[in-house]
Amino acid sequence: MYLSEAMKKSANTALPLFFALLSGTLFSLGLIVSGMVNPAKVLAFLDVAGNWDPTLAFVMLGALAVATPGFRIVLRRRGPWFADRFALPTKSDLEPRLALGAALFGIGWGLAGFCPGPAVTALVTARGDIVLFVAAMLAGTLIHDWVERRTQARR
Amino acid sequence: MTPFTPVSGFLGGMLIGFAAVLLLLANGRIAGVSGIIGGLLTRIRGDVAWRAAFVVGVWLGALIYWIARGELFAVESVASWPVLLIAGLLVGFGTRMGGGCTSGHGVCGIARLSKRSIIATAVFMGSGIATVFVTRHVLV
Numbered sequence: 079m080y081l082s083e084a085m086k087k088s089a090n091t092a093l094p095l096f097f098a099l100l101s102g103t104l105f106s107l108g109l110i111v112s113g114m115v116n117p118a119k120v121l122a123f124l125d126v127a128g129n130w131d132p133t134l135a136f137v138m139l140g141a142l143a144v145a146t147p148g149f150r151i152v153l154r155r156r157g158p159w160f161a162d163r164f165a166l167p168t169k170s171d172l173e174p175r176l177a178l179g180a181a182l183f184g185i186g187w188g189l190a191g192f193c194p195g196p197a198v199t200a201l202v203t204a205r206g207d208i209v210l211f212v213a214a215m216l217a218g219t220l221i222h223d224w225v226e227r228r229t230q231a232r233r
Numbered sequence: 234m235t236p237f238t239p240v241s242g243f244l245g246g247m248l249i250g251f252a253a254v255l256l257l258l259a260n261g262r263i264a265g266v267s268g269i270i271g272g273l274l275t276r277i278r279g280d281v282a283w284r285a286a287f288v289v290g291v292w293l294g295a296l297i298y299w300i301a302r303g304e305l306f307a308v309e310s311v312a313s314w315p316v317l318l319i320a321g322l323l324v325g326f327g328t329r330m331g332g333g334c335t336s337g338h339g340v341c342g343i344a345r346l347s348k349r350s351i352i353a354t355a356v357f358m359g360s361g362i363a364t365v366f367v368t369r370h371v372l373v
Binding site (some may be wrong): 081089090091093094095096097098099100101102103104105106108109110111112113114115116117118119121122124125126127128129131134136137138139140141142143144145146147148149152153155157158159160161163164165166167169171172173175176177178179180181182183185186187188189190191192193194195197198199200201202203205206207208210211212213214215216217218219220221222227 | 234235236237238239241242243244245246247248249250251253254255256257258259260262263264265266267268270271274275279280282284285286287288289290291292293294295296297298301305306307308309310311312314316317319320321322323324325326327328329330331332334335336338339340341342343344345346347348349353354356357358359360361362363364365366368369370
């Protein structure tokens, strides 16, 4: 079959977007099927001294049961299907900001029961409280970058 | 109190893991939601479209489930608006500072056996558990 250059080019831009879309779709279905989109269930996992619901641990086990061997097999390839190389995190040092950032995230997570994935998924409900949470989350990210730019500029 | 649902939890987790493997295989990217969203805010040229497509996919999945089941999934939140505001700011700031959230560090990072992600996950689980302990058992 003859493929024109223009057709090849549009396939090259459309296909990675299709797979990113498909990945997002499966991702949110996983969050919903597992119940993790429900902050009450997440908080019940974090409430080890109350009526503990260990479901979240099984969600992580299920995810890791697929992703650990899956990543291993995929990373044996020279590169991904639709990009030149794998864009993997390159940092390996354990800086204070890693632990401090994770600690702050955990406090926010424990206060409302939302982490980024479930919060973005739950936006489809168009509920005011979820819109507020996501807006605050985006603001928190922007505030972080603003603070970082200022402290770097001072140096 | 919510019921313990290990089977649907494990199966849903497998879907999340499969989604992460697919994104790495096709796009060479890590399926970390805070990172994907953060990149939409900074908007580096040529690095926006796949992120937007992933987010649209997330909403599409939610709509598919909603339509297929004929009812909306449960999202039970009792947090007041001031608490949601503070929690959101902390989640946005903290995930940016710590370089990831439950999906990026907790799933993808641990799957790669990254020491940073294992530590980050232990820390946010610990501080999350401590926070819930304080709000539910100390302050009440």
